[in-house]
Structures are given as C-alpha cells and as structure tokens.
Amino acid sequence: xxxxxxxxxxxxxxxxxxxxxxxxxxxxxxxxxxxxxxxxxxxxxxxxxxxxxxxxxxxxxxxxxxxxxxxxxxxxxxxxxxxxxxxxxxxxxxxxxxxxxxxxxxxxxxxxxxxxxx
Amino acid sequence: xxxxxxxxxxxxxxxxxxxxxxxxxxxxxxxxxxxxxxxxxxxxxxxxxxxxxxxxxxxxxxxxxxxxxxxxxxxxxxxxxxxxxxxxxxxxxxxxxxxxxxxxxxxxxxxxxxxxxxxxxxxxxxxxxxxxxxxxxxxxxxxxxxxxxxxxxxxxxxxxxxxxxxxxxxxxxxxxxxxxxxxxxxxxxxxxxxxxxxxxxxxxxxxxxxxxxxxxxxxxxxxxxxxxxxxxxxxxxxxxxxxxxxxxxxxxxxxxxxxxxxxxxxxxxxxxxxxxxxxxxxxxxxxxxxxxxxxxxxxxxxxxxxxxxxxxxxxxxxxxxxxxxxxx
Numbered sequence: 001x002x003x004x005x006x007x008x009x010x011x012x013x014x015x016x017x018x019x020x021x022x023x024x025x026x027x028x029x030x031x032x033x034x035x036x037x038x039x040x041x042x043x044x045x046x047x048x049x050x051x052x053x054x055x056x057x058x059x060x061x062x063x064x065x066x067x068x069x070x071x072x073x074x075x076x077x078x079x080x081x082x083x084x085x086x087x088x089x090x091x092x093x094x095x096x097x098x099x100x101x102x103x104x105x106x107x108x109x110x111x112x113x114x115x116x117x118x
Numbered sequence: 119x120x121x122x123x124x125x126x127x128x129x130x131x132x133x134x135x136x137x138x139x140x141x142x143x144x145x146x147x148x149x150x151x152x153x154x155x156x157x158x159x160x161x162x163x164x165x166x167x168x169x170x171x172x173x174x175x176x177x178x179x180x181x182x183x184x185x186x187x188x189x190x191x192x193x194x195x196x197x198x199x200x201x202x203x204x205x206x207x208x209x210x211x212x213x214x215x216x217x218x219x220x221x222x223x224x225x226x227x228x229x230x231x232x233x234x235x236x237x238x239x240x241x242x243x244x245x246x247x248x249x250x251x252x253x254x255x256x257x258x259x260x261x262x263x264x265x266x267x268x269x270x271x272x273x274x275x276x277x278x279x280x281x282x283x284x285x286x287x288x289x290x291x292x293x294x295x296x297x298x299x300x301x302x303x304x305x306x307x308x309x310x311x312x313x314x315x316x317x318x319x320x321x322x323x324x325x326x327x328x329x330x331x332x333x334x335x336x337x338x339x340x341x342x343x344x345x346x347x348x349x350x351x352x353x354x355x356x357x358x359x360x361x362x363x364x365x366x367x368x369x370x371x372x373x374x375x376x377x378x379x380x381x382x383x384x385x386x387x388x389x390x391x392x393x394x395x396x397x398x399x400x401x402x403x404x405x406x407x408x409x410x411x412x413x414x415x416x417x418x419x420x421x422x423x424x425x426x427x428x429x430x431x432x433x434x435x436x437x438x439x440x441x442x443x444x445x446x
Contacts, residue, residue: 030146041425077292078292080292080294082292084297084298085297097443100295100298108432111430111433112433115433
C-alpha cells in the first residue's frame with residue numbers, strides 16, 4: 001500500500017463519523033438500532049488497532065510473572081486456565097485476581113471503555 | 119429474515135377468521151435469536167393489534183431445551199392462569215402456514231427498551247415501584263403448576279453448571295476468567311434449592327413497562343424447572359441494568375424485590391443465595407457471548423448485532439469479579 005493511502009484508522013474514523021453524525025439522526029426503529037450497533041463495532045476495531053499490541057505485551061509479562069516461566073501470550077493464558085481448573089492455584093489468590101482483573105479491564109478498554117467508566 | 123405479507127394474511131385468516139388483511143407491518147428492534155414483528159390484522163369487522171414472533175433458524179447459544187412453538191404458547195397460557203401478565207396467545211403457526219416456527223399474541227403498548235425503562239422521564243413516577251412489582255410477578259411465575267407444563271426441562275444449579283462447563287470444554291479456549299468463574303460456582307452451589315417453574319430470562323429488556331408499571335413479561339423460551347432464586351439473581355445482573363444505578367434491572371433496590379417476593383410467596387429470600395445466581399448469571403452471560411462470538415469467527419457471515427454480542431464477553435466477567443470480591 002503506498003504511503004499516500006489513508007490508514008485504516010482514518011478510514012474507520014470517517015465511516016464512524018458519517019454513521020453517527022449524518023445517518024443516525026435520520027433513522028428510527030430497527031435501522032436506528034442496527035446503525036448504532038454498526039458504529040459501535042467499527043469503533044471497537046479502531047481501538048483494537050491502537051491498543052492491542054501493547055496490551056498483549058503487558059499481559060504476557062504478567063502471565064510470565066504469575067507462572068514463573070516465559071512463553072507466548074496465548075499458551076501462557078491457556079496454562080493459567082488449566083491451573084485454575086485443576087485447583088493447583090487458589091481462586092482467591094491475590095496475584096491471580098489482580099492479573100485476571102487487569103486483563104479484563106484492558107480488554108474492555110477496546111471493547112467497551114464505558115463499562116469501566118472511561 | 120423476511121416475512122411475506124400474503125402468507126401472514128392467509129395464516130391470520132385460517133386461525134382467526136377472514137379476511138386477515140394485514141397493515142402496519144414492521145420489524146421491531148432487538149431479537150438476536152428470533153425476529154419479532156408488529157402488525158394490524160382485519161378479522162371480521164375488527165382490527166386486531168398483534169405481534170408475531172418467529173424463531174430464527176440456527177440461533178446461537180444452548181438452544182437444546184428451548185421452549186418453542188406450541189409449548190411456548192401453552193406456557194404463556196399457564197402463566198396467565200397463574201396471574202402473570204404474560205402475552206395473550208392468539209394463534210400458533212403450523213406447517214400449513216409455511217412461515218416457520220412461532221406464534222401471534224396481542225400487542226401490548228409500552229416501553230421494552232431497557233435503557234428507556236431506567237431513564238425515561240415519563241416512567242419516573244412508576245420506576246420506584248417496579249422492583250416490588252417484579253417480586254410479585256416472580257412469585258406468581260413460581261406458583262405455576264409444573265404439571266401444566268410437563269415439557270419444561272429440569273435445570274437445577276448442578277445441571278446448569280454441567281451444561282455451561284460442557285460448553286466451555288467443547289470449545290476449549292482456556293480463558294482464565296471463565297475458569298475462575300466456573301470454579302467459584304462449583305464451590306458455592308446452593309445446598310438445598312427448591313424446584314419450581316422459572317422464567318429463565320426475567321430481566322429488564324424482557325418487560326413491557328408503562329406509566330402504570332409492568333404490563334407484560336416477554337420471552338418465555340428459556341423457561342425451565344429449577345431454583346426460583348435463579349430468576350431473582352438474573353434480574354440483578356449488571357448487564358440488564360442498562361446504565362441504571364440500582365441493582366434490580368437498573369430501576370430498583372434488591373430489598374424492595376426481596377420484600378415483595380417474600381410477601382407474595384411466603385418464602386424467605388436469602389440474599390447470599392440470590393447473589394450466587396447473580397454471580398453465576400454473569401458467568402452464564404459471558405459464555406453465551408463467547409458462543410455468539412465463536413459463531414462469527416473467520417469465514418462466517420453474521421449480522422452486526424450478533425457480532426457485537428460476541429465482543430461483550432469481558433463485561434460480565436468483570437462484573438462477576440466485582441461481585442464476588444465485594445467491590446460492588
């Protein structure tokens with residue numbers, strides 16, 4: 001893609017802007033609701049492009065500290081899930097609760113920042 | 119999903135009488151697992167205001183055991199006899215109608231959007247009474263004779279845990295927060311729950327509310343035989359508060375719900391028992407969101423509403439953590 005082309009986040013911002021400012025006020029009922037949802041999911045993609053790489057790194061760092069060894073984020077997360085399920089880590093463990101909460105909060109920063117009051 | 123007017127007119131004429139002429143047909147907001155249509159129908163000399171509910175083909179989520187078609191109608195009729203404001207069934211679609219699975223009910227005016235119910239100034243006067251009214255209605259639902267609805271499946275806390283555990287294992291994505299939730303549920307199962315008819319999806323968003331209060335309880339397809347406290351807990355799940363500050367559907371206080379329920383049913387409510395179901399409700403909703411999301415991964419084509427629900431998995435998981443760690 002040439003460096004002259006608008007980047008994904010610019011395209012998304014333009015699409016969201018049209019839906020929210022121009023189209024939405026003209027709609028009612030079913031299509032108003034669906035258009036609202038459409039603008040919301042596009043905004044999620046926009047936030048994901050901006051935030052996901054950094055969050056993945058931080059999550060991997062927390063998992064490595066919790067599990068005591070390195071690895072990629074997905075396999076570390078699966079290992080933690082297995083440990084929780086088997087009972088080898090207590091579900092009231094403070095470090096575990098901290099990590100799980102932090103991961104949820106970061107994911108919500110992408111999918112729905114309003115849920116965490118942001 | 120589309121609905122052909124001539125077929126609908128023919129169905130009305132067959133079940134209710136001619137001419138069956140249809141007017142003001144519109145698709146209503148919402149309905150991720152089914153479609154809901156509003157229309158007027160001419161029957162004899164009378165114009166009836168009706169709602170048609172059609173099951174969506176291939177709806178996501180644990181669909182086995184859903185109460186549908188004639189069973190759904192039979193349940194709503196039993197509920198009405200028990201004093202529950204349930205939709206009045208006019209007819210049930212059959213194979214000859216060639217429209218699909220569903221039924222027509224009388225249309226009840228009022229607000230169904232959860233967000234409006236917690237914030238619309240027109241409902242300000244009645245809002246403080248809604249939680250108590252929900253308690254009374256739930257007591258009536260839990261009085262429905264199980265023998266009148268023999269098609270309902272038994273879903274006590276242990277069976278529900280097994281159901282959701284099985285769903286998570288089937289997809290095997292190893293999500294720590296979900297595992298934590300399922301462990302907590304397993305360790306906190308209620309010891310000796312009662313078994314009654316439960317609505318299964320009694321929440322803000324499934325109620326029609328007017329200036330005089332709750333006019334109708336919708337969406338009976340998740341009904342089952344189970345722990346009645348499940349209905350009280352589900353009504354308090356934060357997702358169904360639609361931004362409202364109060365625990366019961368965003369519009370009322372837990373104490374008002376419990377007190378009215380106790381008075382109407384004669385059964386003492388243990389808040390810890392209800393909290394179990396609120397916490398389990400968060401986990402169940404997150405798993406439903408997960409299933410919805412999995413149905414719309416690469417290669418699939420879905421509608422935007424279903425895709426959006428697939429992205430909501432973390433909301434109830436955080437609510438669960440807040441609830442069980444005492445932050446809420």
